[in-house]
Amino acid sequence: MWRPCIVRRPCLQATSFTKSFFRHSTFQPFCANEPKAPEPKAGGFPPKGKKPKEPQSQSQATSKDDIPIESLDGYLTTLNPILPSGEYDARTIAVMKSRSKRLIEAEMTRRYRQSHKLQKRSHGLTEGSPKEVLVLEASALLVKHKPISVVEDDAANVKESEDIPEEAREPLPDHTEVELEVEELSSTGDGLAYSATHDIVFVVPFTIPGDRVLAKKYPQAEHPLFYMTDFVKLLRPSPQREGVTPGCKYFGTCSGCQLQMLSYEDQLKHKKTIVEKAFAQFSNLDPALIPPVLDTIGSPLQYEYRTKLTPHYPGSSPNKEHIVWGEPPPIGFCKKNSRAVMDIEQCPIATPILNQGLKVERAKVQERTTQRRKGATILLRESTERMTTASKSALSGLTIEQALKNGNKEQGDSAAATTTEADNPAASVELAHLKPTSTELSFNLQGDPRMTYTYPTHVDIKTYTSDNRGMSTEYVGEFSFRSNANSFFQNNNSILPKFIKHVRDNCMPKDMDPQAPGRLKYLLDAYCGSGLFGVSLSPLFSSVLGIDVDSHSIQAARLNAQSNGVPNAGFIAADADQLFADVPFPPDQTMVVIDPPRKGASEDFLAQLCQFGPRRVVYVSCNVHTQARDIGMLVHGFGTSWRYEIESLRGFDFFPQTGHVEGLCFLDRVPDVPDVPDVPGDGNAANPATE
Numbered sequence: 002m003w004r005p006c007i008v009r010r011p012c013l014q015a016t017s018f019t020k021s022f023f024r025h026s027t028f029q030p031f032c033a034n035e036p037k038a039p040e041p042k043a044g045g046f047p048p049k050g051k052k053p054k055e056p057q058s059q060s061q062a063t064s065k066d067d068i069p070i071e072s073l074d075g076y077l078t079t080l081n082p083i084l085p086s087g088e089y090d091a092r093t094i095a096v097m098k099s100r101s102k103r104l105i106e107a108e109m110t111r112r113y114r115q116s117h118k119l120q121k122r123s124h125g126l127t128e129g130s131p132k133e134v135l136v137l138e139a140s141a142l143l144v145k146h147k148p149i150s151v152v153e154d155d156a157a158n159v160k161e162s163e164d165i166p167e168e169a170r171e172p173l174p175d176h177t178e179v180e181l182e183v184e185e186l187s188s189t190g191d192g193l194a195y196s197a198t199h200d201i202v203f204v205v206p207f208t209i210p211g212d213r214v215l216a217k218k219y220p221q222a223e224h225p226l227f228y229m230t231d232f233v234k235l236l237r238p239s240p241q242r243e244g245v246t247p248g249c250k251y252f253g254t255c256s257g258c259q260l261q262m263l264s265y266e267d268q269l270k271h272k273k274t275i276v277e278k279a280f281a282q283f284s285n286l287d288p289a290l291i292p293p294v295l296d297t298i299g300s301p302l303q304y305e306y307r308t309k310l311t312p313h314y315p316g317s318s319p320n321k322e323h324i325v326w327g328e329p330p331p332i333g334f335c336k337k338n339s340r341a342v343m344d345i346e347q348c349p350i351a352t353p354i355l356n357q358g359l360k361v362e363r364a365k366v367q368e369r370t371t372q373r374r375k376g377a378t379i380l381l382r383e384s385t386e387r388m389t390t391a392s393k394s395a396l397s398g399l400t401i402e403q404a405l406k407n408g409n410k411e412q413g414d415s416a417a418a419t420t421t422e423a424d425n426p427a428a429s430v431e432l433a434h435l436k437p438t439s440t441e442l443s444f445n446l447q448g449d450p451r452m453t454y455t456y457p458t459h460v461d462i463k464t465y466t467s468d469n470r471g472m473s474t475e476y477v478g479e480f481s482f483r484s485n486a487n488s489f490f491q492n493n494n495s496i497l498p499k500f501i502k503h504v505r506d507n508c509m510p511k512d513m514d515p516q517a518p519g520r521l522k523y524l525l526d527a528y529c530g531s532g533l534f535g536v537s538l539s540p541l542f543s544s545v546l547g548i549d550v551d552s553h554s555i556q557a558a559r560l561n562a563q564s565n566g567v568p569n570a571g572f573i574a575a576d577a578d579q580l581f582a583d584v585p586f587p588p589d590q591t592m593v594v595i596d597p598p599r600k601g602a603s604e605d606f607l608a609q610l611c612q613f614g615p616r617r618v619v620y621v622s623c624n625v626h627t628q629a630r631d632i633g634m635l636v637h638g639f640g641t642s643w644r645y646e647i648e649s650l651r652g653f654d655f656f657p658q659t660g661h662v663e664g665l666c667f668l669d670r671v672p673d674v675p676d677v678p679d680v681p682g683d684g685n686a687a688n689p690a691t692e
């Protein structure tokens with residue numbers, strides 16, 4: 002039985018340091034969806050830097066959160082993280098962890114480093130950047146065409162290619178136009194063409210294999226393996242373009258999308274190769290340890306799917322290129338290969354309400370043209386209010402507008418024929434994918450747009466917010482999620498029900514009876530954001546503990562657990578590196594979901610994970626290159642107790658028309674015994690534990 006060591010330690014002395022930290026910082030370590038958590042006001046959470054309330058004196062304290070720092074020691078010893086059922090209570094664990102001396106000190110260190118712009122040591126790991134990807138893929142193409150293809154491994158290939166003496170090649174002057182035959186589509190979404198004349202690879206945006214194109218060398222620091230280019234003209238289209246019309250008039254100039262010239266089926270195939278190449282090149286694993294990558298699962302919506310847009314406009318400095326003083330600025334996205342902003346009136350991958358919002362926000366900026374000095378980014382985030390019909394008969398005789406009016410919660414009309422989705426969590430997972438029977442655009446008196454989508458069983462009202470501190474709501478299956486408009490939430494709502502269902506259906510190890518007493522009971526949700534995984538997977542687990550460094554997201558996660566009726570989920574605002582310390586969940590019964598930002602997880606986090614040894618790991622990532630790097634480390638292990646085997650690997654297309662793909666990988670724990678071969682491996686040195 003686990004004994005909570007933080008309780009017994011003479012810890013958390015209320016030094017003047019910790020007292021002052023709590024009083025003067027926005028750090029919100031206190032946890033769990035405790036009943037008292039207040040619903041944020043319309044304006045959202047308090048702005049960063051705003052001083053939190055002074056702690057109350059002990060006599061005034063009314064809940065766990067109000068316990069003054071001076072009496073935490075005593076308070077912690079009163080907590081019991083074990084429920085009467087014998088299972089662990091994540092909310093109490095979250096309170097205890099949040100108040101542990103270790104976590105508070107770690108958070109103070111993190112903030113110190115952040116304020117002094119100190120980065121954690123990178124350990125020389127790959128960052129999975131587009132440049133690194135291009136180096137590997139360009140060198141593979143060079144190797145295909147050059148005698149050095151006899152060299153034995155990719156790493157050596159890169160080295161050898163980089164060693165080509167500069168004099169061996171006449172540098173091509175910038176802006177020179179060249180005719181090229183595109184051979185490969187890189188994982189960055191750019192075409193790659195090898196030129197024997199120049200003995201180098203050209204990276205040509207907006208092209209695919211089979212295209213013959215005219216491209217212009219882009220000015221850049223000389224690179225030994227490739228030249229970046231601007232696309233000039235299609236001289237002969239690839240057969241793959243046949244029957245495909247790009248959905249956006251800006252495609253070919255805007256930097257946002259790369260693949261609109263490909264059929265959707267071809268986009269999905271290409272994304273499968275991105276995952277394959279990422280694991281082949283970035284995982285440092287013997288190919289025998291990487292299972293065949295499964296087919297990419299597509300997005301129900303291939304346009305009009307993005308629920309967040311961040312167009313920007315430049316400042317009005319008279320010297321700025323493309324800017325005429327006093328004229329409305331271009332508002333949109335950067336041109337490919339350029340920092341110049343191009344004016345974009347409509348973005349076809351964004352949802353219709355965001356495009357309506359774009360019109361409104363553009364007009365606002367244009368009105369202020371003469372006062373404009375600085376450039377800025379505009380936030381556009383969709384928000385949905387869902388009304389479900391309590392029953393068809395209850396609706397009879399009412400128009401949808403009347404039903405909606407009746408169902409308006411703000412008016413507190415309890416005789417409503419409709420209710421919000423939060424009142425009716427059993428609503429169908431597939432609701433969101435039914436086709437609306439009608440769609441209506443309307444505007445309020447201030448000119449703010451709203452779109453009403455009527456379905457047979459419910460009505461979705463979509464609005465947008467451009468307020469960084471505003472809140473937005475999204476529905477994913479039977480759950481609703483509120484989050485700060487500027488905090489992270491997945492951008493493609495149309496694929497989320499399918500994605501979450503897939504994760505849910507594959508959570509349990511294949512050989513495990515989901516009803517057996519030793520089944521997985523506990524979920525650790527690392528990089529949990531506003532609780533997407535923690536909340537929507539909670540029906541499968543007895544207890545869920547989430548961690549995220551963004552305290553606004555954690556506050557939202559607690560409220561989301563509460564509003565979705567999830568009683569046993571606790572959330573901690575801290576660096577993910579603090580997740581495993583003092584967690585009492587039995588590793589044999591624990592699953593960890595990892596969903597880090599593009600840069601991936603820290604090596605420290607991964608080492609701790611292997612030390613802790615949860616039975617199963619699900620790794621989700623929007624950067625399959627850092628995902629491959631991290632999973633490579635989990636498979637190799639850290640020489641501690643456990644390492645991992647990849648059970649399955651595939652992409653989900655969260656980002657249609659672009660070169661990005663979301664990677665999803667399930668891993669199972671195996672004992673860590675030495676001898677997992679590094680690349681290059683002899684293929685025979687498989688780990689005995691896996692046989």
Ligand SMILES: C[S@@+](CC[C@H](N)C(=O)[O-])C[C@H]1O[C@@H](n2cnc3c(N)ncnc32)[C@H](O)[C@@H]1O
Binds near residue numbers: 550554596
């Ligand atoms: C890709 S998002 C995933 C969020 C969530 N799982 C979801 O799907 O909505 C990555 C999250 O990692 C958080 N994050 C970034 N660095 C972190 C760190 N060092 N420790 C903990 N969380 C971190 C961000 O705040 C963000 O919410």
